[in-house]
Amino acid sequence: MPRPRKPRRIHGASGAQFFKPQGVPLRQLRAAVLSEDGMEALRLADAEGLEHAAAADLMGISRPTFSRLVSHARTVVATALSEGLALKIEGAAGSAKGSCKPESELSDEDCQRMQRRRRRGFCGRASVISKAIVPDEVEASEGAAEV
Numbered sequence: 001m002p003r004p005r006k007p008r009r010i011h012g013a014s015g016a017q018f019f020k021p022q023g024v025p026l027r028q029l030r031a032a033v034l035s036e037d038g039m040e041a042l043r044l045a046d047a048e049g050l051e052h053a054a055a056a057d058l059m060g061i062s063r064p065t066f067s068r069l070v071s072h073a074r075t076v077v078a079t080a081l082s083e084g085l086a087l088k089i090e091g092a093a094g095s096a097k098g099s100c101k102p103e104s105e106l107s108d109e110d111c112q113r114m115q116r117r118r119r120r121g122f123c124g125r126a127s128v129i130s131k132a133i134v135p136d137e138v139e140a141s142e143g144a145a146e147v
Contacts, residue, residue, distance in 0.1 A: 006060065006061060007060065008037045008040070008059050008060060008061055009058065009059050009060045010036055010037060010040045010059070011040065011043075011058075016089070017088065017089055017090075018031070018086050018087065018088055018089070019080075019086065019087040019089075020086040020087070021084050021086075024084070026086055029084075029085060029086040030085050030086070031080075031085060031086040031087070031088040032076050032077075032079050032080040032083075032085045032086070032087055032088065033076070033088050033090055034073060034076045034077065034080075034087055034088065034089050034090070035073075035089075035090055035091070036089060036090065036091050037059070037069060038069055038070075038072060038073030038076065039073065039089055040059060041055065041059070041066060041069040041070040041073050042070060042073045042074065042077070044058060044059070045066075045070045046070075052066050052067050052070070055070075
């Protein structure tokens with residue numbers, strides 16, 4: 001009989017339950033399922049740039065478990081993107097939502113530990129997040145491309 005699953009700490013739920021290809025109704029798509037703890041693992045490892053040991057500590061799980069979790073989550077996301085599937089984010093049975101400390105409650109020691117343990121060469125999310133697209137700009141750029 002396997003050992004019971006440890007509760008995994010998740011900082012916050014995703015703002016959406018589905019991500020899908022543009023222009024295709026959701027009812028016409030198949031879905032790849034990503035657990036909330038997989039989403040949290042992706043956020044910590046890829047968006048926040050934490051090393052696996054530091055991220056595993058924040059989630060309350062072991063480093064090997066975190067590595068398996070992030071590897072599986074990356075596989076699910078890559079499959080959804082490459083095959084044009086919807087990405088469905090579902091809750092996990094062993095998740096403890098909101099049990100991570102909010103940034104306002106982190107001590108200086110916690111913040112320093114997280115800063116030291118970021119991946120080497122990680123430059124943050126600033127290059128990923130772009131400004132909002134204004135519909136007038138899209139139409140103007142499409143018109144210029146057609147000329």
